[in-house]
Amino acid sequence: MRPQLLNPLFAPITTLKGAGPQIAAAAARLFKRPEKSPARLIDLLLHLPHDIIDRRHQPALNALPKESGRIITIRARTFRHNAPPPHSPAPWRVVVTDDSGHTITLVYFHARGDWLRKQLPEGEERYISGRLEWYGGKPQIVHPDHVLTAEEFAQLPALEPVYPAGAGITSRTIGKLVRQALEHLPELPEWIDSALLEQHQWPGFAEALRRVHMPQDITDLQPASPARQRLAFDEMLASQLALALVRHHVKARHGRALRGSGERQRRILAALPYTLTGAQQRAVDEILSDMARAERMLRLLQGDVGSGKTIVALLAMAAAAEAGAQAALMAPSDLLARQHFATIAPLAEAAGLTAALLTGREKGRQRQQILQQIASGTAHIVIGTHALFQEEVNFANLGLVVVDEQHRFGVHQRLALQQKAHAAADVLVMSATPIPRTLALALYGDMDISRLDEKPPGRQPVKTATLPIARAPEVIARLQQAVARGERAYWVCPVVEDGSALPATSAEERFATLSQALPGQVGLAHGRMKGEARDAVMEDFRAGRISVLVATTVVEVGVDVPQASIIVIENAERFGLAQLHQLRGRVGRGGQPGYCVLLYGEPLSANAAKRLAVMRETDDGFVIAEADLKLRGAGDLLGTQQSGLPRFRTADVADHATLLQAARDFARLSIARDAQLTTPRGTALRHLLYLHERDAALPLLSAG
Ligand code: ADP
Ligand code: MG
Numbered sequence: 001m002r003p004q005l006l007n008p009l010f011a012p013i014t015t016l017k018g019a020g021p022q023i024a025a026a027a028a029r030l031f032k033r034p035e036k037s038p039a040r041l042i043d044l045l046l047h048l049p050h051d052i053i054d055r056r057h058q059p060a061l062n063a064l065p066k067e068s069g070r071i072i073t074i075r076a077r078t079f080r081h082n083a084p085p086p087h088s089p090a091p092w093r094v095v096v097t098d099d100s101g102h103t104i105t106l107v108y109f110h111a112r113g114d115w116l117r118k119q120l121p122e123g124e125e126r127y128i129s130g131r132l133e134w135y136g137g138k139p140q141i142v143h144p145d146h147v148l149t150a151e152e153f154a155q156l157p158a159l160e161p162v163y164p165a166g167a168g169i170t171s172r173t174i175g176k177l178v179r180q181a182l183e184h185l186p187e188l189p190e191w192i193d194s195a196l197l198e199q200h201q202w203p204g205f206a207e208a209l210r211r212v213h214m215p216q217d218i219t220d221l222q223p224a225s226p227a228r229q230r231l232a233f234d235e236m237l238a239s240q241l242a243l244a245l246v247r248h249h250v251k252a253r254h255g256r257a258l259r260g261s262g263e264r265q266r267r268i269l270a271a272l273p274y275t276l277t278g279a280q281q282r283a284v285d286e287i288l289s290d291m292a293r294a295e296r297m298l299r300l301l302q303g304d305v306g307s308g309k310t311i312v313a314l315l316a317m318a319a320a321a322e323a324g325a326q327a328a329l330m331a332p333s334d335l336l337a338r339q340h341f342a343t344i345a346p347l348a349e350a351a352g353l354t355a356a357l358l359t360g361r362e363k364g365r366q367r368q369q370i371l372q373q374i375a376s377g378t379a380h381i382v383i384g385t386h387a388l389f390q391e392e393v394n395f396a397n398l399g400l401v402v403v404d405e406q407h408r409f410g411v412h413q414r415l416a417l418q419q420k421a422h423a424a425a426d427v428l429v430m431s432a433t434p435i436p437r438t439l440a441l442a443l444y445g446d447m448d449i450s451r452l453d454e455k456p457p458g459r460q461p462v463k464t465a466t467l468p469i470a471r472a473p474e475v476i477a478r479l480q481q482a483v484a485r486g487e488r489a490y491w492v493c494p495v496v497e498d499g500s501a502l503p504a505t506s507a508e509e510r511f512a513t514l515s516q517a518l519p520g521q522v523g524l525a526h527g528r529m530k531g532e533a534r535d536a537v538m539e540d541f542r543a544g545r546i547s548v549l550v551a552t553t554v555v556e557v558g559v560d561v562p563q564a565s566i567i568v569i570e571n572a573e574r575f576g577l578a579q580l581h582q583l584r585g586r587v588g589r590g591g592q593p594g595y596c597v598l599l600y601g602e603p604l605s606a607n608a609a610k611r612l613a614v615m616r617e618t619d620d621g622f623v624i625a626e627a628d629l630k631l632r633g634a635g636d637l638l639g640t641q642q643s644g645l646p647r648f649r650t651a652d653v654a655d656h657a658t659l660l661q662a663a664r665d666f667a668r669l670s671i672a673r674d675a676q677l678t679t680p681r682g683t684a685l686r687h688l689l690y691l692h693e694r695d696a697a698l699p700l701l702s703a704g
Pocket of ligand 1: 274275276277280303304305306307308309310311432456457560
């Protein structure tokens with residue numbers, strides 16, 4: 001139950017003056033409220049301004065800032081209205097002037113002239129504020145934010161916050177509503193440790209909100225201001241606390257100690273043509289010691305493409321088998337499940353273990369047999385897709401679940417999955433895309449992390465070039481030579497949304513041109529093809545019956561074809577860096593050097609140029625991920641929809657990265673001291689969880 005004290009904050013905004021049904025509907029859209037759910041006071045309060053109009057700064061027209069983009073406030077007389085000719089799309093222009101004798105033009109598109117003449121009567125003085133632009137050497141303001149009389153102007157705050165607005169609701173309306181909402185803000189018990197507050201000079205929650213919504217100084221809104229930091233920390237703390245509760249709950253329910261003899265692992269290691277890297281050995285040790293504990297394991301194995309996660313997972317699964325339990329490995333697609341099976345089955349066999357494959361594609365009698373093997377326990381290692389956790393699948397004795405996730409599951413799905421899988425199973429999540437440390441905390445704050453930060457020896461970095469798409473013919477000519485030498489290449493195209501129900505693929509066109517240049521050598525695989533047809537093409541490529549594979553998404557090129565040495569990525573500027581890095585990791589695996597060509601569409605923005613330069617300069621997935629975070633922001637980095645990344649309203653993962661670690665530490669400490677959240681501090685923390693709607697984990701407390 002939500003603490004009573006918070007009720008006023010969860011009242012709909014229609015309880016405020018000036019918020020009718022239309023404004024309320026616009027606000028609900030702006031705040032991304034679920035269908036039919038009203039916008040509430042708390043949504044307003046957590047909707048922070050992104051700019052400030054500083055009315056203390058009133059430059060004379062002969063002393064305007066030299067750069068475009070600043071918000072200025074001027075006091076000026078209307079000199080002349082320049083109406084556009086009838087039916088012309090040209091804007092209505094109003095020239096205003098001040099004592100300096102200089103002028104500035106106010107520009108209105110689709111204006112109602114009679115209304116404008118009333119707003120700005122000729123010869124009369126008004127206060128005007130808005131964004132200054134220099135256009136053809138002359139200053140102008142397009143659609144000023146305010147045109148006010150002296151009396152009206154006197155009532156506005158000297159520093160006015162500017163809010164991200166939406167259709168049907170302006171920044172000004174939001175400001176008025178927020179100021180009312182602030183009056184309903186109760187004094188809440190403090191949930192942050194006083195030492196932490198003092199250390200950072202953070203204000204209390206209510207004071208912080210007043211500071212950002214009624215700024216006293218320009219700096220109050222900057223990400224580093226104590227008020228902004230306090231609010232960001234709160235939000236991160238709420239999210240970390242929710243993760244810590246999940247973690248505590250999972251850990252508290254008794255798992256089982258899986259302690260292997262080491263025998264099967266030794267036989268697997270003996271069958272390998274290589275020895276483990278130091279990082280692999282460390283990860284194996286960490287995983288095995290987790291598994292040997294009675295507490296359940298919740299561990300993330302994070303490693304760059306090609307860092308050798310598969311063998312680490314296999315050794316963990318072998319340890320489970322030694323301890324008499326089954327292990328399951330869940331892959332994100334049929335194809336990857338098959339590929340894992342192809343790698344793992346022979347090694348398992350060498351150790352006297354049986355591996356089974358179960359995807360949506362095993363049918364009929366064969367499927368029945370596999371289900372039987374799983375139910376009887378004769379299958380030690382079961383590899384598959386989410387089909388593994390359908391009701392018809394009953395494990396005799398499941399002890400370890402490995403999830404090869406590639407960012408497809410959020411925290412909640414993971415929790416659901418392991419509950420469905422087995423109440424006591426250990427969980428190992430493998431993540432192929434390196435993500436910055438800070439984001440790893442946000443995404444996996446409930447888990448312990450093992451990192452493979454060392455690549456197997458003998459890898460040569462992939463040589464990377466960037467070229468405009470106009471030079472594709474040269475690339476194709478080089479490709480012809482390479483194919484003649486027996487090399488194999490991927491050609492990756494983005495999926496293009498053309499407005500029709502199905503996305504069009506530039507891959508189809510590219511397939512056509514490449515097929516002309518290399519008759520009979522090119523295959524096409526994309527997301528709209530049927531699984532079997534796609535697999536057949538992939539198989540042709542793997543077996544060398546074709547030399548060039550044109551494909552669309554990461555999954556389709558997720559296969560391991562060591563002979564592939566070239567990858568061309570078309571419209572590379574449209575891909576995330578992490579994705580480019582993943583794709584590039586597909587080549588240069590077979591001991592021969594790899595080449596990557598990034599073809600970009602022109603014109604290339606400065607930011608996109610920087611991002612592609614990062615790809616040329618480094619091969620380190622973690623460095624690339626950090627750069628991507630800086631250049632694109634957290635949401636884009638992982639694709640917010642797929643990432644499972646929590647949506648933050650007041651915190652910015654890039655700006656407030658350092659706070660995330662502190663939030664996690666404080667969250668874990670709070671749960672360690674007071675797992676039921678019953679002390680005064682714990683009660684205060686409950687308030688926080690409700691404020692930020694991270695209370696979903698609270699019922700776990702009573703479930704015990
Ligand atoms: P990941 O899943 O992390 O992308 P894989 O497990 O598919 O990487 O391993 C990539 C390749 O490296 C495989 O061909 C694997 O056999 C090889 N490999 C793994 N570990 C080592 C090692 N320690 N020494 C040499 N090669 C290795
Ligand atoms: Mg892998």
